[in-house]
Amino acid sequence: MATRIVEKSSCVQMLDLKAEYGLMRERIRAVVDEVLESQHHIGGPAIAKLEEAIAKRIGVEHAIAISSGTDALLCALMAIEVGPGDEVIVPSFTFFATAGVVHRLGASPKFVDIDPGTFNIDPRGIEAAISKRTKAIMPVHLFGQCADMKAINTIAKKHGVRVIEDAAQAIGAKQDGRHAGTFGDLACLSFYPTKNLGGFGEGGMILTNNEKLGTLCKQLRTHGESTRYHHERVGGNFRLDTMKAAILLVKLDYLDEFTRRRRHNAARYDELLGKVQSSKFEIQRKEATGQQGNEAIRQQGDALSTPFVASGNVHVYHQYSILCDRRDELAAYLRDRGIGTGVYYPVPLHLQKCFTHLGYKPGSLPITEQSCTRILSLPCHPMLTEDDLQNVASCIAEFHK
Numbered sequence: 001m002a003t004r005i006v007e008k009s010s011c012v013q014m015l016d017l018k019a020e021y022g023l024m025r026e027r028i029r030a031v032v033d034e035v036l037e038s039q040h041h042i043g044g045p046a047i048a049k050l051e052e053a054i055a056k057r058i059g060v061e062h063a064i065a066i067s068s069g070t071d072a073l074l075c076a077l078m079a080i081e082v083g084p085g086d087e088v089i090v091p092s093f094t095f096f097a098t099a100g101v102v103h104r105l106g107a108s109p110k111f112v113d114i115d116p117g118t119f120n121i122d123p124r125g126i127e128a129a130i131s132k133r134t135k136a137i138m139p140v141h142l143f144g145q146c147a148d149m150k151a152i153n154t155i156a157k158k159h160g161v162r163v164i165e166d167a168a169q170a171i172g173a174k175q176d177g178r179h180a181g182t183f184g185d186l187a188c189l190s191f192y193p194t195k196n197l198g199g200f201g202e203g204g205m206i207l208t209n210n211e212k213l214g215t216l217c218k219q220l221r222t223h224g225e226s227t228r229y230h231h232e233r234v235g236g237n238f239r240l241d242t243m244k245a246a247i248l249l250v251k252l253d254y255l256d257e258f259t260r261r262r263r264h265n266a267a268r269y270d271e272l273l274g275k276v277q278s279s280k281f282e283i284q285r286k287e288a289t290g291q292q293g294n295e296a297i298r299q300q301g302d303a304l305s306t307p308f309v310a311s312g313n314v315h316v317y318h319q320y321s322i323l324c325d326r327r328d329e330l331a332a333y334l335r336d337r338g339i340g341t342g343v344y345y346p347v348p349l350h351l352q353k354c355f356t357h358l359g360y361k362p363g364s365l366p367i368t369e370q371s372c373t374r375i376l377s378l379p380c381h382p383m384l385t386e387d388d389l390q391n392v393a394s395c396i397a398e399f400h401k
Contacts, residue, residue, distance in 0.1 A: 012392055014340040015194055016383040020258075024250055044242030050249050054189070054205055057252075058171075058179040062214030062318035064206040065240035066221055069168040069190025072204035074104065075238050077136070078185040079216045080162045082107050086135035091121040092350040092360075093368040094140045098166050099349045107135065108358065111350040113365040117308040119143060119321070119375075122367075123151035130155070132259040136162040141170035143344075143377075144196070144262075144316035145309060149175055149183040152254045164188065168204075171197050172259045174314035181207040186217075191248055196318055197255050199248045203240050247350070261382035262317040265389060269320055269378065270306050274395035276400050277303055303400055304330075319344055323383040325378050333399045339392055342377040 021028070031046075038044060047065050057061035066072040082088060084106035090098050092111040099109035112125035117159075119142045126137055133270040137156050139147035156163045161185070167173070168190035181187035191203030208214045219226055224235030304324040309315045321344065324330055331341045348368045350360035362369065378392055 003206065005334070007319050012340060012384070012388045013380050013381075014342050014377070014379050017193060017198070020254075020382040024254065027250045028247055031250055032243065035243045035246050041242050044054070044245070046242050046245040046249060047240060050240075050245040050252075051205070053252060055207070055251065058181050058207060060182055060187075060207045061209045061211065062207070062217075064208075064214060064217045064221065064244060066188075066204040066206055066217075067238045067240055068202035069188060069192060069195075069204035070101060071221075071236070072188035072190070072206050073097060073138075073164070074167060075217055075220050075236065076099040076164050076188055076206055077101055077105055077107075078220050078235070079186065080136060080164070080317055084180055085133060087131060087133040089121075089126055089129050089137045090134055090349075091140055091142070091368070092365050093112060093119060093345065093371055094166070094349065095345070096349065096352070097168075098138060098140055099355070102138075103354075108133075109136070109189040109349070109355070111348075111358075111360060111365060113367050114371065115148070116367050116371075118147070118310050118313075119371060120145065120147035120331060121152075123148050123155060126152060127155050130159050130161070134161050136164055138164045138166055139184075140168075141173055143307070143321055144170050144173050144318035145307075145313050146170065146173050146175035146180050146183075148310070153183060160228050162186075163225040165209075168192075168320035169195065170316060171195070172255065172314075173317045176312045182209070185210060186213055191244070196259065196316055197248065197251060198340070199244050201241075201244055202332050203244050203248065205240075218323045258382040261317050261384075262380055263315070265380045265382075265384050266307070266315070266317045266320050268386070268389045269380070269393065271389065273304065273306050273396060276393075276397050277305060304396070317380050319377040320351045321375050321377045323371065323374045324376055325374060327374050330396065330399055331376055334392070334395055337395050339395060340379055343375060345375075347373055348372050 039103035051063040051065050082105050086107040087110045088102045088107055089110045091114055092116045102109040110129050112121050112129050115122045121139045139152050162185045165184040167180040167187050171189055173180040187207040189205040191199040206217045220235035221238035222234040224231045226232050304322045332343050
């Protein structure tokens, strides 16, 4: 039986960038040749075209192309003058860059627990974490689903702090009809190759409707330059290469179709894995008192839980992440059958060695810590076939038998 499954799966990868490239190879090679012939590698016309296209698609006034998603976060924090003595409220359940950029500026990340349903930062924890030192709140739209931005913006307005959206995993995601990246003072995208809109190397973008902040970010990305060789402030080298922008413009044409496929794949997983979920582990939804939308409560059991999508959200499934008590055993079982999986993230940021000085201990953020031991991401990329989806689901069902 095991041998048959391995042959059937023929390796279901977590991501298939080669297959994606095969769809657009000729177009990409053509724009690469154009850039090579122009020899305009920094600040070429492709940069402005990409900024205009992303701004129009998402619905913001200003889009600033940046060298990476991490640099976008760093530049955004610099624009609102985060520095020593400041605190920035962030989730602990996220990629390291979210907190790392805060530390690099001499400020302190203030870690908050997550909502058990969406894996996004819990607004109730934000309210409790606000202090006189709080300079900004940085919610992450994890895995492709928006955080509760209405609640977060209400808290930010009440306390007079800025909001920077980490939308690195969420291009195309929506909440109540609005795109991720339109809710905060600033928002940041990533074009890392594995993202839903992934480039050929590092890349990112800052989004804003604030003209002053937009102008400031443009200056900061070129060493703080206001005019050529005149610097009112110190910035960094945060420029996106022209070649990368040209390739991203090609890939942008495929984003809607790839997003549709991801959402289709997620819906099929929901259907195929529905029978595996135990009654002890089902998602119970109830209206949250005094809040819009639904609150998800996950109960520990012996099977698995598929992703919960909050009311009003359009999820774009950068990752399709399940919760399961025997996570490592399941991952090994799938690996032996040629199926790739991912663990995002195995160690919460508040328990990372580099943040020991902040004083967090095991048990500080219980939902985050529990999620780190039970989360498992399944292949959900746009190149999957129906056979792939059924193979993954059937192997999971066999494991739980």
